[in-house]
Amino acid sequence: MKHILSPTLAIIVLVLSQGSAIADYPNLEYYVTDQVDVLTSSEEYEIEGICVDVYELTGAEVAVLIVNSTLPDGIDLFAVETFERNGLGQEGKDDGLLLLVSVEENAWRIEVGYGLEGILPDAKVGNIAATNLEPYLAVGDYYTGIYETTYALGVEIVDNYDGTPQESESPYPIPWIPLKTWQLALVIGAIFGLAVLTKGRIFLLWMLFSRNWGGGGKSWGGGRSGGGGAKGRW
C-alpha cells in the first residue's frame, strides 16, 4: 500500500499545481504588494493601515501594487487584468481600487472599480495623483507619494461611499491564516506530529497546499473594474 501512495500523491500534487499555475499577473497577497522593494516593511505596514481602515469602515478594498514594468501589456491593460484576476472589491458591488506604480516606466495608474466610479470620477482621481503622487515619485520618495495618495483616496471613499462595514481579517496572529493562537498551535503541533510519523513525506502535501494558499493573504471579494480611473507619468 505504502509504495502506491507516494507516486499517487506526487501525481495529485503535479495535477493540482498545474491548475493554479496560470499567473501572468501578480497575485496580490495583502493590501500592499511591492515587487521592487522600494518600500521598507514598516512603510508597507503604515500604508496597509489605511487600507484596513477603509475596509473596516466601508468594505471597499484598496490595494497598492508596485512593479518593475507592465510591458508588454502596458499599464492600462495590466491594471484591468490584475484588478479582475485578484477580484478587488466585493462581488456585485465592485468597490475595489488599485494603485499601480511601474518603476521602470515612470508611470502610475489608479484603477477604480465600477462601484466607486461615482464617488471617484476620473478627473478627481487624476487631481489627487497630481497633487499627492507625482511630486514625490519625481524625487524618488515612493513612500510619501503612495502613502499620501492612498490616504487621500481613502478619505474620499470613507466620506462619500455608502458601503457595508466589514470585519478585518487581521485579528489573527498570522493575518492570512484565519486561526486564533491556540488553534494555530494545534495545527503546527499536528503538522509536526505528522512529519515525524510520515518521516517527512507530509511536506509533499504541504507543497500542495502552499501552492494554493500562496496567493490567499487577503481573500478579495471578487469585484471588477471597467477601465475607470486615471493614469500619468512622472
Next chain:
Amino acid sequence: MALSKKMVYSIIAIIVTVVVIIATVAWLIITYNGLVRENEKVDSQWAQVQNVYQRKIDLIPNLVSTVSAYQQFEASTLTNITLLRTQWMNANTTEDQVNVTNQLDSQLATIIVTYENYPDLQSITAVRDLIIELEGTENRITTERMRYNEYVQDFNAHMKSFPASFVAGWGDFEEREYYESPNAPPAP
C-alpha cells in the same frame, strides 16, 4: 418465479438504453442552455460597449466648448468632432455607428496629442480634467471591447466545438462577430 437468462439480459438492455437516452437528453439541455447563456453574455456585453461609447459622446460638447478657447487645438478638428457626434447620434445601424466611431477616435486622438505637446495646456485645470475624462473613457471602451471579444471567443469556440456544434446547428445559433479596433496592431 425465476427469470430466464434471456429476460435478465433484456431488462439490463432496457435499463442501459433508458440511462443512455436520459444522459443524452440531459446533455442536450445543458449544452443548449450553456450556449443560450453565452450568447446572452455577448449581447449584454455589447450593451456595455454601447454604454461607454454613449459616455464618450456625452463628453464631446463639454470638451469642444472648453478646448476651443485655446488656439493650440485646431478649429477644424473641433468642427469635425462635433459633426461626427451628430452623425453618431443619427446612425441607425451598428455598422454605421462603428464607422463613425472609428473616425471620431482618430480625431480625438489628435486632441490628446496636442494636449501632450503643449505643457502650458497641462497646467489649465479645466482642460486637464477633460483630457483625463477623455482618456478614462477611451480606456473604458478598450476594456469593455476586450471583454466583449472574450465573450464572443468563448461562445464561438463552444459553438464550433464537437459535439456541441450539433446543438448549435439545431438551435439556430450563429457565430458572433468580433469587434476589431481599427487602431489595433496587426495580428502576429
